Amino acid sequence: xxxxxxxxxxxxxxxxxxxxxxxxxxxxxxxxxxxxxxxxxxxxxxxxxxxxxxxxxxxxxxxxxxxxxxxxxxxxxxxxxxxxxxxxxxxxxxxxxxxxxxxxxxxxxxxxxxxxxxxxxxxxxxxxxxxxxxxxxxxxxxxxxxxxxxxxxxxxxxxxxxxxxxxxxxxxxxxxxxxxxxxxxxxxxxxxxxxxxxxxxxxxxxxxxxxxxxxxxxxxxxxxxxxxxxxxxxxxxxxxxxxxxx
Amino acid sequence: xxxxxxxxxxxxxxxxxxxxxxxxxxxxxxxxxxxxxxxxxxxxxxxxxxxxxxxxxxxxxxxxxxxxxxxxxxxxxxxxxxxxxxxxxxxxxxxxxxxxxxxxxxxxxxxxxxxxxxxxxxxxxxxxxxxxxxxxxxxxxxxxxxxxxxxxxxxxxxxxxxxxxxxxxxxxxxxxxxxxxxxxxxxxxxxxxxxxxxxxxxxxxxxxxxxxxxxxxxxxxxxxxxxxxxxxxxxxxxxxxxxxxxxxxxxxxxxxxxxxxxxxxxxxxxxxxxxxxxxxxxxxxxxxxxxxxxxxxxxxxxxxxxxxxxxxxxxxxxxxxxxxxxxxxxxxxxxxxxxxxxxxxxxxxxxxxxxxxxxxxxxxxxxxxxxxxxxxxxxxxxxxxxxxxxxxxxxxxxxxxxxxxxxxxxxxxxxxxxxxxxxxxxxxxxxxxxxxxxxxxxxxxxxxxxxxxxxxx
Numbered sequence: 001x002x003x004x005x006x007x008x009x010x011x012x013x014x015x016x017x018x019x020x021x022x023x024x025x026x027x028x029x030x031x032x033x034x035x036x037x038x039x040x041x042x043x044x045x046x047x048x049x050x051x052x053x054x055x056x057x058x059x060x061x062x063x064x065x066x067x068x069x070x071x072x073x074x075x076x077x078x079x080x081x082x083x084x085x086x087x088x089x090x091x092x093x094x095x096x097x098x099x100x101x102x103x104x105x106x107x108x109x110x111x112x113x114x115x116x117x118x119x120x121x122x123x124x125x126x127x128x129x130x131x132x133x134x135x136x137x138x139x140x141x142x143x144x145x146x147x148x149x150x151x152x153x154x155x156x157x158x159x160x161x162x163x164x165x166x167x168x169x170x171x172x173x174x175x176x177x178x179x180x181x182x183x184x185x186x187x188x189x190x191x192x193x194x195x196x197x198x199x200x201x202x203x204x205x206x207x208x209x210x211x212x213x214x215x216x217x218x219x220x221x222x223x224x225x226x227x228x229x230x231x232x233x234x235x236x237x238x239x240x241x242x243x244x245x246x
Numbered sequence: 247x248x249x250x251x252x253x254x255x256x257x258x259x260x261x262x263x264x265x266x267x268x269x270x271x272x273x274x275x276x277x278x279x280x281x282x283x284x285x286x287x288x289x290x291x292x293x294x295x296x297x298x299x300x301x302x303x304x305x306x307x308x309x310x311x312x313x314x315x316x317x318x319x320x321x322x323x324x325x326x327x328x329x330x331x332x333x334x335x336x337x338x339x340x341x342x343x344x345x346x347x348x349x350x351x352x353x354x355x356x357x358x359x360x361x362x363x364x365x366x367x368x369x370x371x372x373x374x375x376x377x378x379x380x381x382x383x384x385x386x387x388x389x390x391x392x393x394x395x396x397x398x399x400x401x402x403x404x405x406x407x408x409x410x411x412x413x414x415x416x417x418x419x420x421x422x423x424x425x426x427x428x429x430x431x432x433x434x435x436x437x438x439x440x441x442x443x444x445x446x447x448x449x450x451x452x453x454x455x456x457x458x459x460x461x462x463x464x465x466x467x468x469x470x471x472x473x474x475x476x477x478x479x480x481x482x483x484x485x486x487x488x489x490x491x492x493x494x495x496x497x498x499x500x501x502x503x504x505x506x507x508x509x510x511x512x513x514x515x516x517x518x519x520x521x522x523x524x525x526x527x528x529x530x531x532x533x534x535x536x537x538x539x540x541x542x543x544x545x546x547x548x549x550x551x552x553x554x555x556x557x558x559x560x561x562x563x564x565x566x567x568x569x570x571x572x573x574x575x576x577x578x579x580x581x582x583x584x585x586x587x588x589x590x591x592x593x594x595x596x597x598x599x600x601x602x603x604x605x606x607x608x609x610x611x612x613x614x615x616x617x618x619x620x621x622x623x624x625x626x627x628x629x630x631x632x633x634x635x636x637x638x639x640x641x642x643x644x645x646x647x648x649x650x651x652x653x654x655x656x657x658x659x660x661x662x663x664x665x666x667x668x669x670x671x672x673x674x675x676x677x678x679x680x681x682x683x684x685x686x687x688x689x690x691x692x693x694x695x696x697x698x699x700x701x702x703x
Contacts, residue, residue, distance in 0.1 A: 007691045007692075009644070009650070009654070011691065012654065012690050012691045012692055013654035013657060013658055013686075013690050013691075014658070014684040014686065014687065015684070015687075016687050016689065016690055016691035016693075016694050017687070019691035019694075019695075020691065020694065035691075035692070035695045037647065037692065037695075037696070038647045039647070040644045040645065040646075040647055040650045041644040041650070043641075043644065045637075045640065046637045046640060046641055047617075047621075048598065048617070048620065049620070049624070049629070049633055049637050050593075050594075050620035050621055050623050050624030050625075050629045050633075051624050051629075051633075051634065051637040051638070051641070052621045052624070053621075053624070053625070054637050054638050054640075054641040055641060057641060057645045058641060058644045058645055060645075061644075061645045086617075133597065133598075133599035133600055133601070134600075137599065137600035137601070137603075137604060138600060144601075144604045145278065146278070146556065146601060146604035146605040147288065147604055148282070149278065149282050172271070174601075175558055176558045176597050176599035176601065178558065178597060179597065180596070180597025180598060180599070181597075181598075182633075183594070183596070183597050183598075184677065185676050185677060186250055186594055186633075187249070187250045187253060187559070187594070187595060188250075188254075188676035188677070188679055188680070189250070189253060189254035189257050189258075189679075190250075190253050190254075190257055190559055190562050190563050190595075191597075192679060192680030192681065193257050193263065193562050194558050194559075194562060194597075195680070195681070196680065197267070197562075219684055220681065222682075222684070223677070223680075223681025223682045223683065223684070224680060224681050226681075226682040227680060227681055227682045
């Protein structure tokens, strides 16, 4: 099994520890992933801004970089969703089809492809889960509250297997955090308010460690947590599952 | 003014925003409870979606069938290509009866066509009879929600409005007292009305009848008291058979308010003895939308408002921030069809979280259409030039691993070494208005990875 790690552009530059944790976690689970040095970005920021045409060269570059792999794993449901769904704009060559079907979110890869249901480890903290919309509604990693009241999902199950962990139950389990890519800047006022409300829900319900599968939502929420100087740590789920921090 | 500017104004009142958000979330939660209780709800959604797809694919046939059946029932049928024709037809019918007093039961189509100002300027008194509609009519405002038009107002606002217009005591906020005042005020209008205008929730091709769903019973009261009933409907309101109706009535109220069914589901098929019934069938841009394959499904909308209640952006920005008759996610895909320039910011007033699509009772792919509208607007140069320019630059940067590495390093070092007051200056870094920037790490992931490779080699 030839696996590549795709480290999203902002994770590469600002959250290298998330890339490192992803790599090490995969290794612990018996997968040696490569990091192709030519990788840059999936092109989502441009496409979400209405500039899909300008993103096409980035899509092609992504395909050139990753089409030789059986799986391309990324610690970000949002980028994976973008590759799977919006690379339909390219001519559907075998290489393009390969990267679209091989793209996997890290947590999805661990549970679906590797079939792992439990992670050995201890994390004695009260952990609040931020379900990212693209992971949950786009990739169906957890049930949507619009469709069903069942509040389960891949990440919740994996985290739940850690010793000593306590998962918080939120007032609004799967409300969007308000990041939304360029939305966080073009609609800054609403974006900030949504993030503040999201953080407040975690605060109210006793979260001391805020986590999720998508670093982009967490970057936005972390920005709010730190501005408000709250005693809450924000970690990508890979960091917790890898046991880098306990 | 774009959506972001209007939204920033609304969210500036933090307490009101909290109240607005919580009120609508309460409705969404009520909807969930009602929906979870129906095990076949997802099958109903699928069925409704298919019925609407089918109807839209043969819309011409069903419209003709509807017209023929309605005429056979003794109903007058009128066709209006646009808002102006719709308004002219209705004014003409009213004038033919030498009428001056009209009551109306909520119709978003007449709002869309701006019928009220047209009638008023022609000397016709037109009174909206739904409580929420009447409140905003007195305040000279537009509805801020499809189903709850005055949801942006608190009881104190209503008390103030009724004090000014209906003579209630100053500072009166008791809902019972205010409702009673409205009831007495409206009763006089109902009794005096010569013509009643209503909207249409569903038009049944097989029977030629129209169905209106209300919770206040005001459509019935208006129609049964007045001599003439005018029903205004968009061409997309059709369903093929009466037996299809149950699918939609089960979905509509549950999705809208969490009720099993609306209090009144009124069927109007033919005029009562000695009375007249007219149906105005309106296009006003709908065939244009029907001709756009990417956006055709938006015509399946049954106007339940569930996408608004669930939308985290709508709940915090209020309906008026959309500046369109139909606000929220569905409005943001309907409005650019009517005026792309004016409404160019609306498809961007979303995080694309997808909750709107999941909650939609007829399975409209709302967030996918929002994404597609963004591309149409980008191609038509209806997005800010600065955005277009920076995205082009980013496109170049992100196709070159080398340029990307250098650019990233510059950004990291910028945040690290420039003074906080500069990196977090709110007038050119809006991110920093409410959020801290990430702490820049010593090295990027790719630098770390390279270092590892070098050490092991």
